[in-house]
Amino acid sequence: MTSSSNDAAQSLTSSVDLSTSSLELSIQTRIFKIIVIGDSNVGKTCLTFRFTGGSFPDKTEATIGVDFREKAVEIEGETIKVQVWDTAGQERFRKSMVEHYYRNVHAVVFVYDVTKMASFRNLQTWIEECNGHRVSASVPRVLVGNKCDLVDQIQVPSNMALKFADAHNMLLFETSAKDPRESQNIDSIFMSLACRLKAQRSLLYRDVEREDGRVRLTQETETKSSCPC
Numbered sequence: 001m002t003s004s005s006n007d008a009a010q011s012l013t014s015s016v017d018l019s020t021s022s023l024e025l026s027i028q029t030r031i032f033k034i035i036v037i038g039d040s041n042v043g044k045t046c047l048t049f050r051f052t053g054g055s056f057p058d059k060t061e062a063t064i065g066v067d068f069r070e071k072a073v074e075i076e077g078e079t080i081k082v083q084v085w086d087t088a089g090q091e092r093f094r095k096s097m098v099e100h101y102y103r104n105v106h107a108v109v110f111v112y113d114v115t116k117m118a119s120f121r122n123l124q125t126w127i128e129e130c131n132g133h134r135v136s137a138s139v140p141r142v143l144v145g146n147k148c149d150l151v152d153q154i155q156v157p158s159n160m161a162l163k164f165a166d167a168h169n170m171l172l173f174e175t176s177a178k179d180p181r182e183s184q185n186i187d188s189i190f191m192s193l194a195c196r197l198k199a200q201r202s203l204l205y206r207d208v209e210r211e212d213g214r215v216r217l218t219q220e221t222e223t224k225s226s227c228p229c
C-alpha cells in the first residue's frame with residue numbers, strides 16, 4: 001500500500017472509530033419519556049420548567065400540542081436523559097397530538113390544582129384517557145397537587161387527594177412550582193420516576209418493530225436490583 005493509500009485507510013479507520021463511539025454513546029444514553037397530563041392552567045408548564053430549567057417562568061401561555069423539555073440526570077453512575085412532554089390541557093390544542101403523547105410512554109405525571117376542585121375531579125377523565133390508550137399498568141404514575149403556595153385558597157384537602165392516589169396506586173406530591181423552596185420536592189417527583197424506571201428496564205434496546213411503515217425500537221424489560229432513590 002502506498003503512503004497516500006495508507007493515509008486514506010488510516011483516516012477511514014479513524015472516522016469509522018469515531019462514528020462507532022458516538023453510536024455507542026447514543027445507544028448507551030437511555031431516554032425516559034415522561035408525560036405531564038392534567039387540566040389547563042394547573043401549572044404543568046411551570047412544573048416542567050422548574051424541573052428542567054430550575055426557575056419559575058414569569059409568564060406562560062397555554063401550551064399548544066406539546067413542549068419538550070429534557071434534563072440529564074445521574075442515577076447510580078449512569079447518565080439518563082429525562083424527556084418531559086409538557087402536554088396541552090385545552091382540548092382544542094391537544095386533540096391531534098393525543099396518540100403521540102401516549103406512544104411508548106415510560107411514566108405519567110397527573111397534575112391538579114389544589115385551589116380548583118374541578119381540576120381534581122377531572123383526574124378521573126385523564127386516567128381514563130390514559131388507560132384508553134393502552135398504557136400498561138406497569139407504567140409508573142404519580143399524582144401532583146400544584147399551587148400549594150396559595151394557602152388561603154386550598155379547596156382539595158390532602159386526605160382526599162391521598163385517598164385518591166392510594167386507590168390508583170400512585171404516590172402523591174403536594175407542591176408549588178412557584179415557591180423556590182419546593183424546587184427539591186419537584187426534582188424528587190421526576191427522580192423517583194426515573195429511579196423506578198432504571199430499576200425496571202434493561203439497557204438493551206431490541207426487537208425492531210414496524211408500525212405505520214416506520215421502524216421503531218422497543219425496550220426489553222427485566223427485573224433488576226432496585227434503585228436506592
Ligand SMILES: Nc1nc2c(ncn2[C@@H]2O[C@H](COP(=O)(O)OP(=O)(O)OP(=O)(O)O)[C@@H](O)[C@H]2O)c(=O)[nH]1
Pocket residue numbers: 038039040041042043044045046047058060061062063064087088089090146147148149150175176177178179
Ligand atoms: N400561585 C401559583 N401559580 C402557579 C403555580 N404554577 C403555575 N402557576 C400559574 O398558573 C397559570 C397556569 O400555569 P401553566 O403552567 O401555564 O399551566 P398549564 O397546566 O401548563 O396550562 P395549559 O398549557 O393550558 O395546559 C400561570 O399563570 C402560572 O403562573 C404555582 O405553583 N403557584
Ligand SMILES: [Mg+2]
Pocket residue numbers: 044045046061062063086087088089
Ligand atoms: Mg402548559
